[in-house]
Amino acid sequence: MLMIAISLYVTSVQAAEVSPGLGQSIDSEEVSSVDISIDPRGENLPAGSGTAVSGATVYADKCAACHGTDANGGDGLADSLVGGIGTLATEKPVKTVISYWPYATTLFDYTRRAMPLDAPMTLTDEEVYAVSAYLLFLGGVIEETHELNAQSLREVQMPNRDGFQSVWPDM
Amino acid sequence: MEPGSANRIEHAAGNGLLNRRAFVQKSIVWLSATAAGSSMAATTGDSAPDWMKTPGAPFRGYGQPSPYTESAQRKHLQPYGEMAPGSGASVTPLQDLHGVITPNGLHFxxxxxxxxxxxxxxxxxxxxxxxxxxxxxxxxxxxxxxxxxxxxxxxxxxxxxxxxxxxxxxxxxxxxxxxxxxxxxxxxxxxxxxxxxxxxxxxxxxxxxxxxxxxxxxxxxxxxxxxxxxxxxxxxxxxxxxxxxxxxxxxxxxxxxxxxxxxxxxxxxxxxxxxxxxxxxxxxxxxxxxxGTANLFSLKMGVKSAITRPALPYKMAGKGFYEVSGLAWSGHGSVTRVEVSADTGRSWSDAELSAPILPMSPVRFRVPWHWDGSPSVLMSRAHDDQGNIQMPRSEWSAKYAVGHLYHNNSIQAWGIATDGEISNVWS
CATH class of the missing domain: 3.90.420.10 (Oxidoreductase, molybdopterin-binding domain)
Structure with a gap:
């Protein structure tokens, strides 16, 4: 029974490899309008820049209500964003953006696409650079006046950059 | 075979786990007794239920469950509360489902x-x-x-x-x-x-x-x-x-x-x-x-099983026969074997697996059990065709950091108390 079921499935996949070819070609401009994902190489980062100084205002306006004025998670519901460096191998690991996330590009990507939760995709690129800089400053990763832009963001070394290993064999 | 004569049925493992044919034999006896009884029932409407004496409801465009099954509902888990009501999960009520397929309205x-x-x-x-x-x-x-x-x-x-x-x-x-x-x-x-x-x-x-x-x-x-x-x-x-x-x-x-x-x-x-x-x-x-390091891309879900009955939130309805039943699955391939223990893992009995057994698809497993009313611990342990075996919770827990919550495919145990109360236990 098992073998029959497997062979039927394989057959159905093979039989389906004929495409009606209905995909519509799109140009690089249309691709750019939706390609918001940023990998660690940061090649897709947008123009603009920001520092922790301006980011403090963005944070106070858009983030502090949930994540707390000190970015430690507010009343305990929202994720803590800073702190926890050096705790991962202890009896009380604290996973935050600063202590755990391997890449600063992920902070930019996620903030731009998903935050603030009640109005995602409303921050300008300048605001995302600025508030990213503010959190990295609060976490002690960069100086308050350090400008984040498409070049400098990808150069940020997160504290836990080397703390991961992939268990997927085909990297 | 007389009802309740479990002591004359072949035992498959300790504390009352029975040979898989035990239920079949017993049900044949039970069915024939029912047939004999119904032949003596009155044939007038006097003894028939109301729904046999009035026309039923007409047709409808999209079927709904019986109003008597309204307890089968997903329960919501909203870890961020009203701050983010759409962030979280709802869970399939496995305690009220049988077979393998999840109805669309109850998919997690x-x-x-x-x-x-x-x-x-x-x-x-x-x-x-x-x-x-x-x-x-x-x-x-x-x-x-x-x-x-x-x-x-x-x-x-x-x-x-x-x-x-x-x-x-x-x-x-x-x-x-x-x-x-x-x-x-x-x-x-x-x-x-x-x-x-x-x-x-x-x-x-x-x-x-x-x-x-x-x-x-x-x-x-x-x-x-x-x-x-x-x-x-x-x-x-x-x-x-x-x-x-x-x-x-x-x-x-x-x-x-x-x-x-x-x-x-x-x-x-x-x-x-x-x-x-x-x-x-x-x-x-x-x-x-x-x-303090972390694994990335643990993409394939581990081999796992869980007993869905008897299980919380229900309790035992007195001692006697039960079908211990649950689901087993693996993200690595096909489930090949599920063992059930009624004595905290000291002895195990192979459960019957429902056909068809498909890769990356759960199977329903079943094993008959005669509960004698004594305190018992039920557990299930699944194997897959890639050589993976579900591990004890203590072993799983030791592999990961304090607070770690993902990819827990370890064995889960149900404690059964003498009064029939069921509890989730770590053994």
Whole structure:
């Protein structure tokens, strides 16, 4: 029974490899309008820049209500964003953006696409650079006046950059 | 055989686990007795129930469960409360379901910022990146593509969190809470390989970035090898268009992979040569180890089983015969064997597995049990065809850091007290 079921499935996949070819070609401009994902190489980062100084205002306006004025998670519901460096191998690991996330590009990507939760995709690129800089400053990763832009963001070394290993064999 | 004569039935393992044929033999006796009894019943309406004496309800366009089964409901878990009501999960009530397939209205939900209301006429799927030609597909385009059908489970990586290192003692919760962020459906859709071939994916492509059209912009990296093997753009769930909470109008289906990778409301696939290291695959669904490092891309869900009856929230209805029944599944392949113990793991009996046994699809397992009323601990242990065996909770727990909650596929135990109360126990 098992073998029959497997062979039927394989057959159905093979039989389906004929495409009606209905995909519509799109140009690089249309691709750019939706390609918001940023990998660690940061090649897709947008123009603009920001520092922790301006980011403090963005944070106070858009983030502090949930994540707390000190970015430690507010009343305990929202994720803590800073702190926890050096705790991962202890009896009380604290996973935050600063202590755990391997890449600063992920902070930019996620903030731009998903935050603030009640109005995602409303921050300008300048605001995302600025508030990213503010959190990295609060976490002690960069100086308050350090400008984040498409070049400098990808150069940020997160504290836990080397703390991961992939268990997927085909990297 | 006389009712209750368990002492004359072959025992398969300690504390009353019986040979699988015991139930069959007993039910034959019971059925023949019922038939004999009914032949003596009155044939007038005097003794017939009301619903046999008046015409029933007419037809309706979309069937609904009996009003007497209203207890079968998903329960919501909203960890962020009213601050983010659409962020969280609802769980399949495994305690009220039998067989393997999950009804569409009871399939678990996991969303990170609510369920979007997507008009399929305005929705597009874009394929771009390391391809010869970037393409977009409308929903109606995809409906004209060749399709495949398969039955498989989707399991959230957080399934089992209530017995994980997040908690310091076993939580007394219904089996649906403990294991119900796993559901099973028959999915129909377009093999992703067809669209990647059509776009002309380049040969050194290794990963994809898949992105949803929800308010979390959920995004995950997926190996090209999986995408070209058995990944589907699912359009139909148990025969009907997939439900909004399952990703209408289209979602990814990656048989055996952790649920979060089955990106719902799929809007974009970018072909890449490396992972994108998105927020969810790095900061959330990674596995922190005691040494402070973490495993990334634990994509295949481990072999697992759970007893769904007897189970919380119910209690035993007195001593005597029970069918111990549950589900077993593996993201690595097919379940080959499920063992059940009624004596805290000292002895085990092989359970009967329901056919068909399919890769990345759960099986229903069953074993008859005569409960003599003494305190007992029921456990199940699954094996798959890749040599994986479900491990004890203590062994699983020791592998991971304090607080770690993902990918818990360890053995779970139900304690049965003399008064019939059932509890989730760590043994």
């Amino acid at each position: 939900e996991r969303s990170h910022n609510g369920v979007p209301a997507i008009d399929p006429e305005e929705h597009e799927l874009i394929v771009h990146g390391m391809v010869g030609q970037a393409l977009k597909f409308s929903y109606n385009d995809l409906l004209r593509y060749p399709t495949v059908t398969r039955t498989c489970f989707i399991e959230c990586s957080g399934n089992g969190l209530f017995n994980s290192n997040l908690v310091s003692q076993p939580m007394q919760l219904p089996v649906g809470h403990l294991h119900g962020v796993m559901s099973t459906a028959e999915w129909t859709g377009v093999p992703l390989s067809i669209l990647l071939d059509e776009a002309g994916m380049v040969t050194n492509a290794k990963w994809l970035l898949a992105e949803g059209a929800d308010a979390a912009g959920m995004s995950r990296s997926i190996p090209v090898s999986k995408a070209m093997d058995d990944t589907m753009i699912a359009l139909f769930q148990n025969g009907e268009p997939i439900r909004p909470e399952q990703g209408y109008p289209m979602r990814l289906l990656l048989p055996g992979f952790e649920g979060n990778t089955h990106v719902k409301w799929l809007r974009r696939i970018k072909v890449t040569d490396a992972p994108t290291y998105t927020k969810d695959e790095t900061s959330k669904y990674s596995d922190l180890l005691p040494d």
